[in-house]
Amino acid sequence: MEANGGDVARIRSELKSLKAAKSDIETRISGLEAQLRDLTLLNASTVSNGSVTGDSSCNHELSPDMIYRYSRHLLLPSFGVQGQSNILKSSILVIGAGGLGSPALLYLAASGVGRLGVVDHDIVELNNMHRQVIHTESFIGQPKVKSAATACRSINSMIKIVEHQVALRTSNALEILNQYDIIVDATDNAPSRYMISDCCVVLGKPLVSGAALGLEGQLTVYNYNGGPCYRCLFPTPPPTTACQRCADSGVLGIVPGIIGCLQALEAIKIASAIGEPLSGRMLLFDALSARIRTVKIRGRSLDCEVCGENAAFTQKQFRDFDYERFTQSRLSTAPSKLNLLPAESRISSRELMEKIVKGEPYVLVDVRPEHHFRIVSLPNAVNIPLSSLEARLPEISCALNKEGITDSEKGANLYVVCRRGNDSQRAVQILHSKGFTSARDITGGLEAWARDVDPKFPTY
Amino acid sequence: MDVTEVKAENADSQSSKKESVKIKVLFFARARDIVGLPSMPLEVSSGSTASDCLNKLVALFPGLEELRGCMVLAVNEEYTTESAIIKEEDELAIIPPISGG
Numbered sequence A: 001m002e003a004n005g006g007d008v009a010r011i012r013s014e015l016k017s018l019k020a021a022k023s024d025i026e027t028r029i030s031g032l033e034a035q036l037r038d039l040t041l042l043n044a045s046t047v048s049n050g051s052v053t054g055d056s057s058c059n060h061e062l063s064p065d066m067i068y069r070y071s072r073h074l075l076l077p078s079f080g081v082q083g084q085s086n087i088l089k090s091s092i093l094v095i096g097a098g099g100l101g102s103p104a105l106l107y108l109a110a111s112g113v114g115r116l117g118v119v120d121h122d123i124v125e126l127n128n129m130h131r132q133v134i135h136t137e138s139f140i141g142q143p144k145v146k147s148a149a150t151a152c153r154s155i156n157s158m159i160k161i162v163e164h165q166v167a168l169r170t171s172n173a174l175e176i177l178n179q180y181d182i183i184v185d186a187t188d189n190a191p192s193r194y195m196i197s198d199c200c201v202v203l204g205k206p207l208v209s210g211a212a213l214g215l216e217g218q219l220t221v222y223n224y225n226g227g228p229c230y231r232c233l234f235p236t237p238p239p240t241t242a243c244q245r246c247a248d249s250g251v252l253g254i255v256p257g258i259i260g261c262l263q264a265l266e267a268i269k270i271a272s273a274i275g276e277p278l279s280g281r282m283l284l285f286d287a288l289s290a291r292i293r294t295v296k297i298r299g300r301s302l303d304c305e306v307c308g309e310n311a312a313f314t315q316k317q318f319r320d321f322d323y324e325r326f327t328q329s330r331l332s333t334a335p336s337k338l339n340l341l342p343a344e345s346r347i348s349s350r351e352l353m354e355k356i357v358k359g360e361p362y363v364l365v366d367v368r369p370e371h372h373f374r375i376v377s378l379p380n381a382v383n384i385p386l387s388s389l390e391a392r393l394p395e396i397s398c399a400l401n402k403e404g405i406t407d408s409e410k411g412a413n414l415y416v417v418c419r420r421g422n423d424s425q426r427a428v429q430i431l432h433s434k435g436f437t438s439a440r441d442i443t444g445g446l447e448a449w450a451r452d453v454d455p456k457f458p459t460y
Numbered sequence B: 001m002d003v004t005e006v007k008a009e010n011a012d013s014q015s016s017k018k019e020s021v022k023i024k025v026l027f028f029a030r031a032r033d034i035v036g037l038p039s040m041p042l043e044v045s046s047g048s049t050a051s052d053c054l055n056k057l058v059a060l061f062p063g064l065e066e067l068r069g070c071m072v073l074a075v076n077e078e079y080t081t082e083s084a085i086i087k088e089e090d091e092l093a094i095i096p097p098i099s100g101g
């Protein structure tokens, strides 16, 4: 057993140092590749300029390599040389290399967008893989921007990929967005959506905005040719519960995939000046019924606080605007940690484990929704979702009595758990107000249990 | 399923004395979660506005109240305001924004 433990430690430490060396080599490789690309791009442009006056007779700037690579685009009569030349000269910024950004980036890179930027500050995680198809398992633990840029470069080495490994904030958004012609919003939260739309209005950039959750998707082009902005449609932000993000609710992986593809399509249409962009209209995708509806939405609102007639939303106002306060939700994807209870109303997962080992009687109520409980639960836990807690208090009294804990003990040894330790605090507040004044919640929820007590306990 | 629905609606509209209008309401995103249905028929008195329809829906599903300030309202796939008059067989869509990605 001990020798086994020693082996594991040795292998872990060797893996760690090898991975560090690998990451160092990869950084050097991508640096050299970038240098090489810039040099060949320089060469390509001189060659093609030369060929205009030389023997091959074409009145455009596409090199022979480009003609071959993009031949199916060039063969499309309504797209052709003009459309491709426009794309090659365009610059597009994709904000978010997640479920929407993954397919969008892959297609934009493949299509030959001249300069393609990626903004993200997250790292690749295993539970991203089912929808964020640009990332591969070998990049788990590495920055998404790096992973996405590597994938784009391996598809198309002829274009310039720019990595912005930062969290987009009002302090850096103007500077970053200003470097691009077209902005693609592939983020996953309400404050980012308002911030990006406002920034596009201030800078006069068209915005291709997509969103997906559960089995539904939405797509619109904002701030294009006098069309509406995000705030024209949604002047007041949604209540926090109305706009859940992927991290907290489910999404069928292919749904953001489809919307992300449509975002790439709209961006390509704008970049190539082909077709009719989805401005003043909203596309609604419903995966379950296989229905796509396009709803005509309002035009630009004269009263819009950002793009309206009398709006004077300046760069300075943008920089000073507090989007987290405005939307009552956070820009970062890290889940918030509530602190509603005094220390004596909480118990750590380690302490609870000790009590269980000692054989103390207890009742454990899991207040997560039923479909969460079905994924994984602690042994002996009773599932009473927070939403039905007040109606199901008699069940708790009954369970306590069964364990030999009387009503007079006011819920001693009654513990409440949830996924991360927020809802459990709300539940304990309810229990306290209903007479179970000794009820306690497990700090940090099942995530803490998996981290501190049982590393084999599945997280999701 | 769809066919029989349409037939029933036609039969009803012929016999009605124009005192009420029957419409179809479509729910999207969070509205669909709250109501638990992608769509439902709704009968309102003739001359009702989109706002009247919303009031009636909020009475049936109080959870919809939280969305009222933040949704796109469309009739027959075109943007509308709450003051618009609703007609027989209109399709009223309630579209809150999605933020996920």
Ligand SMILES: [Zn+2]
Pocket: A228, A229, A230, A231, A232, A233, A300, A301, A304, A305, A306, A307, A308
């Ligand atoms: Zn506006």
